[in-house]
Amino acid sequence: MTSAPLHVHVVCTTHWDREWYLSAERFRFRLVRTMDAVLALLEAHPNYRFTLDGQAIVLEDYLEIRPEREAELRRHLASGRLRAGPWYVQPDEFLVSDEALRRNLDLGMALVRRLGGQPVMAGYLPDAFGHLANLPAVLRSRGIGAAIFTRGPDPQVAALGDLFCWRAPGGEAVVAHRQPIGYGLTLSEDPQAARAQLRAALGALQAEARGHELLLQLGSDHSRPQPFVPELIGAVGAPFTFSDHDAYLAAVRAEHLTLPVYQGELRSGARHPLLSGTLSARLYLKRRNFALDDRLRFTAEPLLARAAPSGGAPPEAYLRRAWTLLVRNHPHDSICGCSVDEVHDEMEVRFQQAEGIAEELERDALARLAGSPDAGRLLVLNPHAGAFLDTELLLARAEVAGGAARVGGQPAQLGAVRSALVSTLAGPASELPQWLEQLEDRHPVRWLSWTVAGTHLRAEVDEGPRAPDCPAPDALLAEAIAHGVRTVELRVYQTRARLTTALAGTAPAQALDLAAASDLPAEGAGTARLLGAHLVVEVDHQDGTLRVTERKTGRVWPGLHALHDVGDRGDTYTFSATPEAPIRARLLSAEVAERGPVRQSLDLVYELRLPEGLTPERDARSPATVSLLVRTRVALWAAARHVEFSTSFTNTARDHRLRVHFPGPGRGSLADSAGVTVSRPDLRPSADTVNWAEQPADAHPLTHWAAKQDPAGSWGVAARGLSEYGHADGLSLTLVRAVGWLSRDDLPERPSQAGPPYSVPGAQCLRALTAEYAWFPAFAAAEQLNAAALAYAHPPRAWLVPARPSPPPPP
The missing domain is CATH 1.20.1270.50 (Glycoside hydrolase family 38, central domain)
Structure with missing residues (x-):
């Protein structure tokens, strides 16, 4: 460093969790008082500036209660002394899609501009629980060239100092500022003590500074601005001046520093707790x-x-x-x-x-x-070129009677038919138009028939998309009037059928003809195994796991889909295992559920006898037990190279974690994350991590898929909405994690509190739960697995497009 003078950019802020240990409406009471205090200080002190925690939603929340202060708020936003954005809300990065992050930025930046200000052009994420490897690309997509953060750096990143160039896998780069002393400092009201705090903060910042421009933030969680700060900073003087994030970053760029380059995720608990238990809290x-x-x-x-x-x-x-x-x-x-x-x-x-x-x-x-041109046809949307369509349709009862169909000429199965009388209406004919209008509001009429006996009309209606040969409801009313009908009875049926077919093409959108079929092979009883063109799936009745054989290579994958349950004495932030051995599920039954030309499936029923919770000392699982029944449908498409699972259960136990395990070779894991593939090492607690703020855990964010590499390629798992996986001794997916405390201070993995020590019984997840996931054998390249997993996670979806009825014949 040269001898240029130091410049400390003092950014006054408040870290505002819109909802947390209080609801959004309860926190709004504190927000309004805080914003009132901010506006008062801005009016009283021309040099004062305030930044609203990198998010804009607080402006909406405030103005809904204080609409009379909008002009004043606009004036300070326009002057740049009050700053907000670019985010609409402060997001978690791993539990939402990269597209949602971009929409978040769009909403936040648009809101600030509507109120006459310019959004802060820094990706400010002070308290997010780790950061994406591809965050620089997300920010750059919205013209943002910097990121400011606190959590997540490992010792390697911390050694880079407070500034580095953070590069995404695709090459997009931002200036990254790591906040060495955290995201906010609360000063003592005693002037001498406050001055000492400023001197200490200056020394700590200098120790890790790469240049002469330093960032010091005043304000912490839900804190109001301290009224004495303007006079204090004015009295202390250089090198402290009021500033904002954009001014700080502009000064950094003006230094023309040569910054070290880092590429990768920021997911370490070395300096600050990573709180990876949040990946599976309330799944x-x-x-x-x-x-x-x-x-x-x-x-x-x-x-x-x-x-x-x-x-x-x-x-x-x-x-x-x-x-x-x-x-x-x-x-x-x-x-x-x-x-x-x-x-x-x-x-x-x-x-x-x-x-x-x-x-x-x-x-x-x-x-x-x-x-x-789509009218009367099956419209298929296919976002990731999936080959298999599994959809539920509303059809007329007659259309599903055969149990088979053709879609665009391809054979299709019609199964899981649920036909029910959902509504009956009886009364004077004068009310018929109103009834039909109400019916149309719910579902358009697909098929309709009626008979007239004297002055009474009886009609039956199937809900669903209207076909060209279906008479208009007006025709029913006209006939009723013509026959002198006085009373009407209307019976409404709803028939839902599951249609499964292999698609001939994988275009993003296509309209296909749907027709009944009578020449498709009938389902057979068969044994409790699944036979496909590429895979054979068999049940091991000894331990309830599956054995999959690849037909082309003969490779056998044993022990798949093992259900393991362990005790959890942790909280919503951190998993903390009790000392007992895992409890394994017992297979009660395995039956063929579906055996057709397109797809086959098995229904497996498991039981786990689980401790009902923890002992009063919270150091072990209780002796009293409950039964947890797990039902899994295992499906194999005839032409697929993967196996699909749908698992449902009602959680009956407290303080535990249930995972499904797929053993297999490979170290660490690969995973997709915000549109790129990342590599995650197998990091476990050791002598090197003993002084970390939180010990590393075998809990990693799952966007769509995770994989391991072996000599044959990359094998893995994918899921629809499951957000946590483990990669020890194979790959595991968390199905439920049940805990009863927001935060505790007695966990060996994280000795400090992460939040208030409140009881949260809802986090025990004592409710019906469903999980959908898939297993993939080895693909030659991770890119192939990525494509297959995305096609599974975001599958094709389809609808019967309504067709307007044919006009009535002329009289």
């Missing part, structure tokens, strides 16, 4: 988030685009509203499952609201396609 939230993200990206938006030429599209605000509701569930304390139960109950409401918007957008798009 039901992660699965629902994955499903809704998938629906918005790969169903609602493509359907809207396909229907656009038909005109009459709903306002774009609907789709924006759905994404906004989803992103509001992405703050790190929210999607991570480490808040009080009230917070996560409200998250489920937001998911439900966004799902409702998505469903209405899809219904509207399909209705507008009724006049397009």
Whole structure:
């Protein structure tokens, strides 16, 4: 370093968790008081600046209560003395998609600009539980050239100092600032003590500084601005001046430093707890988030685009509203499952609201396609070139009677038929138009028949997409009037069938003919094994695992799909195993569920006798036990090179972790993460980690797939919404992790508190749960496994597009 003078950029802020140990509405009371205090200081001190924690949603939250202060807020945003963004909310990076991160930035930056300000152009992530290897690319996609963070650096990264060039695997790079003393300092109200704190902070920052520009943040979790700070900094003077993140980064760039380059994830608990237990806390939230993200990206938006030429599209605000509701569930304390139960109950409401918007957008798009070339056909959307379609359709009862069909000429199975009388209506004929309108609001009429006896009309209706030969409801009303009908009885049936077929093409969108078939081979009883073109799956009745044989090479994979359960004395932030040996599941039954030309499946039923919880001392599992029944459907497509699983159970035990294990060779693991492949070493607690803030754990974020490498290539697992895997002695997927405390201070893996010591019974996940995942044998290259896993995780989806009824013949 040269002898240039030091410059300390003092950024006043508050780390604002919108919801955490209180709900968003409870925290809003504190937010309004905090913002009132910020505005008062900005008015009183012309040199004062304040930064709103890198997120913009707090502006919305404040103005909903203080709309009368919008002009004042706008004035300070326009002047640059009040800063916000670029994020809409402070996200967790590993539990949401990279597309959701980009939408988060879009929402945040747009909000700041609507209020007259310019968003901070730094990816500020002070408290996220680790950082993506591809975060530089995500930031660069929105014109952001810097990242500021606290958690995640390992000793190698810490040795780089407070500044380095962080490069994504694709080459995109940002200036990265690691905050050496954390993301916020609270000063003593005693002037001399406060000055001593500033001197100590300056020394700590200098010790790790690469240049002469230093960043010091004042303000911590949910803290209000300290009113004496403007006078204190003014009195202390150089090298301390009020600043913001953009001004600091501009000064860093002006130094023209030669920065060391780092490429990779930031997921270490060496300096700060990584809190990897949040990957599996309240897994039901992660699965629902994955499903809704998938629906918005790969169903609602493509359907809207396909229907656009038909005109009459709903306002774009609907789709924006759905994404906004989803992103509001992405703050790190929210999607991570480490808040009080009230917070996560409200998250489920937001998911439900966004799902409702998505469903209405899809219904509207399909209705507008009724006049397009897709009308009356099966529209297939295929976001990742999947070869296998498994979808549920509303059909007329007569259409599913044969149990088989053809899709675009390809054989298809129709199974799992559920036909039920869902509504009966009886009353005067004058109410018939209203009934039919209500029916149309739920599902359009697919098939309709009626008989007239005297003045009474009896009608039967099948719900589903309308076909061209289905009379319009007006025709029913006209005939009723013509026959002098006075009373009407309407019976409504709903028939759902599961259609499975191998697709002839893998185009992103195609409309195919769906027709009944009578020449397909019938299902046979068969034995409890699955036979495909590439794989043979057999059940080992001794231990309940599966043995898969690759037909081409003869390689046998034994012991697959072993269910292991261990006690967990940890909290929502950290898994902490009790000392007992894992409990293994006992296979109760294995039966053929499906044996057709397209797909075969087995139903496996397991039982685990689990301790009901922990002993009062919390150091072991309790002697009292409960039964946990696990039902797994194992499916093998005739032409597939992978095996699919759907596992359902109602969790009956507390304080435990249930994983499904797939043994196999290989060290560490590969995994996809925000669109790139990362390598993760097998790091375990050792003498080198004894002084870490949190010990390393065999818990890693799962976006879509994880793999191990052996001489034959890369083999692995994939999942739809499961977010944690282990890579010790093979690959494991966490199906549930049940704990009862937000945070504890008696865990050997993490001796410090990570949050308030509150009881959170909802985190025990005593509810019905379902997990969908797949196993893949070795592919020659990881890129091939990536393609196959993405096609599984985001499979093709299909709908019967309604067709407008034929016009009635002329009188």
